[in-house]
Structures are given as structure tokens and as C-alpha cells.
Amino acid sequence: MSTGTTKLDVVVSDVVPVNELVTRFHFRRRDGQMLPTFSGGAHVVVEMRDGDRTRLNPYSLMGSPLDTREYTISVRRDDVGRGGSLFMHRSVKPGLEMVISYPVNLFSLDLRARKHLMLAGGIGITPFMAQTAQLAGEGGNFELHYTCRTASLGTYADVLRERYDRRIRLYHDDRDERIDLDRLLSTQPLGTHLYVCGPAGMINWARDRAASLGWPSEAVHFEHFAAPQPGLPFDVTLAVSGKTIRVGEQQSLLEAIEAAGVDPPYLCRGGVCGQCETNVISYDGKFIHNDHWLSEEDHRSGCKIMPCVSRFEGRSLVLER
Amino acid sequence: MAAKSIISRPVYGTLSPQPGKHHLFIADAEGALAISDMAAGAPAGFFDGAEIVFIPGPDGKHVDALEALKPGQFHQAPSFASVLPRLKQTLSNAHMGLRLYLAGTEGLIGQAMQVALEAGIDHTSMQTEHRGSLARRMQCVHCKGITENVTTQPATCSHCGLLLLVRDHYSRRLAAFQGVCINAEDRSEIPPMEEAFP
Numbered sequence: 001m002s003t004g005t006t007k008l009d010v011v012v013s014d015v016v017p018v019n020e021l022v023t024r025f026h027f028r029r030r031d032g033q034m035l036p037t038f039s040g041g042a043h044v045v046v047e048m049r050d051g052d053r054t055r056l057n058p059y060s061l062m063g064s065p066l067d068t069r070e071y072t073i074s075v076r077r078d079d080v081g082r083g084g085s086l087f088m089h090r091s092v093k094p095g096l097e098m099v100i101s102y103p104v105n106l107f108s109l110d111l112r113a114r115k116h117l118m119l120a121g122g123i124g125i126t127p128f129m130a131q132t133a134q135l136a137g138e139g140g141n142f143e144l145h146y147t148c149r150t151a152s153l154g155t156y157a158d159v160l161r162e163r164y165d166r167r168i169r170l171y172h173d174d175r176d177e178r179i180d181l182d183r184l185l186s187t188q189p190l191g192t193h194l195y196v197c198g199p200a201g202m203i204n205w206a207r208d209r210a211a212s213l214g215w216p217s218e219a220v221h222f223e224h225f226a227a228p229q230p231g232l233p234f235d236v237t238l239a240v241s242g243k244t245i246r247v248g249e250q251q252s253l254l255e256a257i258e259a260a261g262v263d264p265p266y267l268c269r270g271g272v273c274g275q276c277e278t279n280v281i282s283y284d285g286k287f288i289h290n291d292h293w294l295s296e297e298d299h300r301s302g303c304k305i306m307p308c309v310s311r312f313e314g315r316s317l318v319l320e321r
Numbered sequence: 322m323a324a325k326s327i328i329s330r331p332v333y334g335t336l337s338p339q340p341g342k343h344h345l346f347i348a349d350a351e352g353a354l355a356i357s358d359m360a361a362g363a364p365a366g367f368f369d370g371a372e373i374v375f376i377p378g379p380d381g382k383h384v385d386a387l388e389a390l391k392p393g394q395f396h397q398a399p400s401f402a403s404v405l406p407r408l409k410q411t412l413s414n415a416h417m418g419l420r421l422y423l424a425g426t427e428g429l430i431g432q433a434m435q436v437a438l439e440a441g442i443d444h445t446s447m448q449t450e451h452r453g454s455l456a457r458r459m460q461c462v463h464c465k466g467i468t469e470n471v472t473t474q475p476a477t478c479s480h481c482g483l484l485l486l487v488r489d490h491y492s493r494r495l496a497a498f499q500g501v502c503i504n505a506e507d508r509s510e511i512p513p514m515e516e517a518f519p
Contacts, residue, residue, distance in 0.1 A: 114441040186342060188417040191441015214341025214418035216446030 040131030114191030121198020228252035285314010342418035352425025353383035431496030474517035
């Protein structure tokens with residue numbers, strides 16, 4: 001069992017198409033009990049048995065933390081991705097028994113904040129569904145700015161508008177509506193915290209503008225579910241378990257290690273949480289570090305790698321696993 | 322500079338110019354020197370929009386040095402208590418982008434930080450630099466009275482008169498170190514009083 005990822009046996013209780021790209025999945029516990037409590041921003045890792053392959057994808061819980069009879073996630077179909085979202089869309093039907101991890105929160109609200117300013121892009125809306133529900137229940141002060149490509153792809157925009165009215169501000173790319181970010185950031189009262197979830201470009205833009213405008217980094221929170229980047233296949237030797245394995249083009253190093261029967265710890269599978277950090281014993285070649293966890297010094301040293309997102313090109317790589 | 326002993330004991334840094342839209346400095350006595358030193362490395366025009374609140378103390382030194390920085394606003398005050406209403410007003414009207422710089426004695430840094438925390442600024446995002454006296458603001462854990470400018474170990478509570486061991490245990494909420502009775506078992510035992518926080 002991986003550290004921090006105790007499993008839950010669930011059954012798919014409902015599958016609801018939301019729009020042309022997004023489908024919502026509902027899970028209940030097989031034993032009929034309540035699911036564990038979670039806080040807004042938490043995700044679960046969903047195990048998908050896809051033939052002889054097990055896929056593990058993280059998805060934000062989007063239901064209200066005040067109701068744990070079921071968990072809900074929303075999955076955006078990615079036709080050119082690695083196949084996890086396609087599996088969810090094509091193969092997951094009501095009644096299917098699945099295994100998911102306990103919730104993990106790497107994007108929690110800082111409840112000391114005077115005000116919560118949220119920026120969502122596309123499917124990045126999902127953690128905010130739970131966070132706004134949590135804050136609304138506690139009478140919290142929040143404001144959500146949501147950008148989507150078109151009105152029909154504004155997933156849950158109508159639900160949010162109905163629930164929270166003027167606290168929700170929508171921006172549609174096809175109507176050329178843009179967030180006036182500098183103005184927005186400069187007019188927030190002291191004690192405001194910023195939360196961003198969306199494409200990497202949006203996160204980088206918001207972090208960069210916030211830093212330049214004097215927002216302390218402690219008040220800026222972000223979450224990006226980065227899928228592992230594909231690359232050239234490479235071989236790796238696992239010193240502790242004495243195995244030599246091949247990492248495929250579309251496979252992450254972490255997935256290859258798991259497929260070889262080794263059970264390394266993980267939480268986010270997106271290069272941010274640090275849980276799967278692994279020591280490098282020796283190498284001849286070059287690392288392609290895609291993580292946001294290790295320092296630049298760690299990257300240069302060649303002593304550590306985050307196998308969930310990072311790759312390697314070269315002749316030999318030996319890891320302490 | 323204060324050494325770190327236990328987790329709650331504050332440690333201070335060195336002021337450095339931060340990106341931001343407004344810069345608010347609060348300093349007392351030799352804290353002015355921390356601001357002057359920082360100014361040497363600050364980008365041109367940094368002080369144009371800055372506000373400096375300065376409490377010079379009895380010797381009245383360093384005022385000229387701060388005025389020479391030509392800050393957007395400069396205020397001189399006789400005590401922290403006298404700047405408190407102004408500080409609260411400034412912070413309650415402030416927006417994100419305001420950066421806070423605190424320099425001088427621990428009592429000044431701690432009390433200004435306390436007000437800023439209440440206004441929603443995280444303590445880790447404030448710039449602090451300790452300069453000058455090591456005198457402590459102390460709370461008597463028995464009568465809860467606060468004694469300012471404690472320089473000795475042990476120290477006498479100015480409210481209830483107990484003889485207190487001044488601990489490194491610090492309360493950010495009270496902006497004070499904790500003083501605990503040093504001779505609770507036998508009041509006739511009077512340890513020698515030494516200057517510990519000059």
C-alpha cells in the first residue's frame with residue numbers, strides 16, 4: 001500500500017454527460033457507509049483497470065464537503081491524451097466496481113484569509129465547486145473568475161451562477177472577454193488569498209502578475225494536474241528491488257515502476273507533492289525534469305528524480321527503489 | 322541579532338526591497354539604520370511611494386537620515402501607542418500589494434506585527450530586521466499584566482510584583498515573551514538579577 005493512498009472500494013452510482021467534452025461520475029462506497037470527510041480542493045486517484053494495464057489518474061472532488069454520501073468528479077475527454085480520460089468516458093458505467101484512493105488535499109483553502117479570490121480555467125473549475133460549497137456553508141467571503149472557451153464549454157457555469165450569482169464572473173474566449181488581472185489583483189483588500197486552477201499558462205500568468213504586484217507567495221495557491229509528458233523509451237535499473245525495466249514512450253517512470261511490481265509512494269502524480277521523490281544511484285545521460293518539486297540545484301545535481309512526471313535520455317540509469 | 326532557541330522565539334531577517342505597489346515602513350530608534358542600509362540597494366524611485374512611520378525614542382536620533390530618503394510620506398511619533406490608530410486606519414484601507422517592513426526593537430516589531438496580523442497579513446510575508454536594544458515586552462503568566470522594556474533576568478512584574486523568569490516562549494498574539502514566577506516554592510529565595518537583554 002502506498003504512503004498516504006489508502007484505498008476505498010466504491011461503485012459507480014451515476015454517470016452524467018455535462019457537455020460535449022465533460023462527463024461527471026458519482027461514486028458510493030460498496031459497503032453503503034459514508035465516505036471519508038474531505039475539504040474543498042481535495043483530489044482522489046482513480047484506478048482504472050484497462051485490460052492488462054492499470055491507469056491511475058488524479059481528479060478533484062467537486063461535490064460539497066458537507067455531503068459525503070457520494071463523491072463526484074468531472075472528467076474532460078482528451079482525445080490525444082494518454083487514454084485515461086477516454087477510458088473513463090467509454091468504459092465506466094453505472095454499477096462498475098472501482099477502487100479510488102482516500103482524498104488528498106494539495107490545494108486547500110487557507111481559512112485565515114479575509115477573502116478568497118479564485119481563478120479557474122476550463123476544467124480547472126472542479127476543485128472550486130467543492131471550495132465554494134465549503135465557503136458558502138461557512139459564510140465565507142469569495143469571488144470566482146472563470147474563463148472558458150465558449151458558453152457551452154463553461155462547465156457548471158450555470159450551476160455556479162444560480163448558486164452564487166454575482167460572486168461568479170464569467171469570461172468567454174470566443175467573445176474575446178479577458179480577465180483584467182492587474183486591476184483585479186490590485187483592488188483586493190489586504191488579507192485576500194488567490195487560488196488558481198487551470199492550464200499551465202494561466203497559472204504562470206497569474207503567479208507572475210501577483211508576484212510583480214506585491215502579493216506575497218504565501219497568499220498565492222495553485223494546482224495543475226500535469227499529465228506525464230511522453231518521450232523516448234529508456235531503461236532503468238531499480239537497485240533495491242533488483243529489477244531492470246523499460247519505460248515506454250507513453251508511460252511514466254512511476255507507472256513503469258508500478259507495472260514491475262514495486263509499490264512506490266505517490267500522492268499527486270503531477271510533479272508537485274514530493275511524495276515519489278527517488279534517489280539516483282548512478283546515471284549516464286540526461287534528465288528531463290518536468291516536476292515543480294525539486295530545486296534547480298537538485299535538478300543539476302543528478303541525485304534525485306520525480307518519477308511521476310520526469311524522464312531520462314541516455315545509456316544507463318540506476319535508481320534506489 | 323536574536324538567536325533562535327525554541328520554536329516560538331521570533332527570528333528576524335534583513336530588510337530587502339520587495340516587489341509591490343505600496344511600501345509601509347514602521348521603525349523605532351536604531352531601526353532607522355536598517356532602512357537606510359536597505360535604501361542603498363533599493364531600485365531608483367523605490368521610496369517615492371513609500372510611507373515611513375518612525376518612533377525615534379528619547380535621544381531623537383536618525384530622523385534626518387530617514388527624511389533624506391525623501392519618502393512619499395514621513396511621520397514621526399513619540400510612541401507606538403500614538404501611531405496605533407493611524408496604523409490601523411492605513412491597514413484597513415489597504416489593498417493587496419502593500420508590503421510591510423518592520424525594523425528596530427523586538428517590542429516595536431512584535432506590536433506592529435500583531436496589528437498587521439489582525440489586518441490579514443501573514444507574518445511570514447512581513448520584512449523584519451532587529452536593531453538596537455534587546456529589551457523585551459513581557460507578559461506575566463500569573464496576573465497577565467504586560468511589562469515593557471524588560472532588560473533583566475529575572476525581572477519584576479510591574480503589575481503584581483512577582484519575580485519572573487523571562488522565557489524565550491513568545492506569543493505572537495500578545496506580542497510578548499512569557500514571564501513565569503522564578504521562586505514560587507519559596508518567596509524568600511531571591512536569585513541575583515542580571516542584565517540579560519541590554
